[in-house]
Amino acid sequence: MWQVIGQDNILSLLNYSLKTNTIAHAYLLAGPQHVGKGTLAINLAQALNCDGPELPCGQCHSCKRILEGKHADVISISLDSKMEPAAISNSLEHKTEIGIKDMLELQRMANLPPYEGKFKVFIIDDAEYLSTEAANSLLKILEEPPQRVVWLLLAAEEEHLLPTIISRCQRLELKPMPSELIEEVLINSYSVDADKAKLLSQLCHGRLGWALSALTNDHILEQRAQRIATIFPLLTASLGQSFAYAQELASQFSQNRRAMAEIIEIWLDWWRDLMLIKGGCQEAIINIDYERALEAQAMGLSLSEIKGFLANLCLLKEDISKNVNPRLALEWLLLNLPRKKLTIKS
Numbered sequence: 585m586w587q588v589i590g591q592d593n594i595l596s597l598l599n600y601s602l603k604t605n606t607i608a609h610a611y612l613l614a615g616p617q618h619v620g621k622g623t624l625a626i627n628l629a630q631a632l633n634c635d636g637p638e639l640p641c642g643q644c645h646s647c648k649r650i651l652e653g654k655h656a657d658v659i660s661i662s663l664d665s666k667m668e669p670a671a672i673s674n675s676l677e678h679k680t681e682i683g684i685k686d687m688l689e690l691q692r693m694a695n696l697p698p699y700e701g702k703f704k705v706f707i708i709d710d711a712e713y714l715s716t717e718a719a720n721s722l723l724k725i726l727e728e729p730p731q732r733v734v735w736l737l738l739a740a741e742e743e744h745l746l747p748t749i750i751s752r753c754q755r756l757e758l759k760p761m762p763s764e765l766i767e768e769v770l771i772n773s774y775s776v777d778a779d780k781a782k783l784l785s786q787l788c789h790g791r792l793g794w795a796l797s798a799l800t801n802d803h804i805l806e807q808r809a810q811r812i813a814t815i816f817p818l819l820t821a822s823l824g825q826s827f828a829y830a831q832e833l834a835s836q837f838s839q840n841r842r843a844m845a846e847i848i849e850i851w852l853d854w855w856r857d858l859m860l861i862k863g864g865c866q867e868a869i870i871n872i873d874y875e876r877a878l879e880a881q882a883m884g885l886s887l888s889e890i891k892g893f894l895a896n897l898c899l900l901k902e903d904i905s906k907n908v909n910p911r912l913a914l915e916w917l918l919l920n921l922p923r924k925k926l927t928i929k930s
């Protein structure tokens with residue numbers, strides 16, 4: 585009854601722990617955004633509190649209440665959402681970290697016995713965004729874990745977590761799924777037409793959750809189109825225009841590290857596609873809906889120019905994760921962008 589697809593090793597381990605009563609006090613669910621960490625966390629909270637014969641049954645009162653976010657003993661917190669129950673963070677501002685106030689409230693709740701279930705489960709999504717103070721407070725809780733409390737830390741960039749926190753958790757790494765499997769799931773379980781299933785399975789990089797979000801939220805594909813649209817003018821822009829763009833992106837980065845990472849991923853996909861087209865491997869490209877635009881752009885660039893820029897993009901990604909000044913890193917990248925007049929195929 586697990587809703588998580590393609591993570592069989594993790595599910596066998598959790599099934600064994602549930603059966604033998606050897607559930608850890610804390611788990612780190614590591615893996616890229618939208619890979620299924622949230623679904624697994626909810627499923628595990630259900631399994632821990634389920635009254636059905638097969639854990640998690642998905643049908644009992646507890647399982648249903650947890651799925652609906654109404655269960656008093658399953659508390660979720662993330663960077664984007666307010667803590668449930670709602671009393672703690674009423675601000676609608678975009679948070680840049682999960683602060684000590686939220687953590688102290690979780691600590692207070694953790695010291696109370698479960699109210700309606702068997703286990704209290706605290707799900708901290710975006711755990712890498714815990715402030716230093718909040719992370720230290722969590723560490724203290726994990727050092728002396730209360731009984732019948734399970735902490736689920738979800739992180740896409742676990743390198744930003746305190747190593748001492750990681751060492752207190754059982755680490756479960758969720759791996760991206762093969763694109764063929766995602767395509768199959770989209771067609772068979774979600775009745776998506778073949779062309780769309782193919783496109784989404786390419787774009788999602790093995791993260792089924794991303795593909796499903798893009799199915800229900802048009803904004804995701806629109807935003808991708810907008811981000812791709814910025815690539816074209818850059819190739820013929822003056823240095824001044826490129827630097828202005830670098831500044832704009834860097835200021836976005838200071839507000840939202842994740843959005844910047846998404847833009848870099850789109851650029852990486854795009855330049856990788858250019859390289860594949862240049863090398864005659866059209867069938868392996870990711871942006872299959874932009875094949876003609878990619879072909880036109882590839883004609884105006886040499887293979888070594890494409891490879892060089894791709895290497896620079898990889899360096900930029902690494903620099904950004906190491907907290908190098910994003911504006912400098914972006915200016916350096918755009919300074920090395922091959923500038924060519926585009927040859928349009930007639």
Ligand SMILES: [Zn+2]
Pocket residue numbers: 630633634635636640641642643644645646647648
């Ligand atoms: Zn159940």
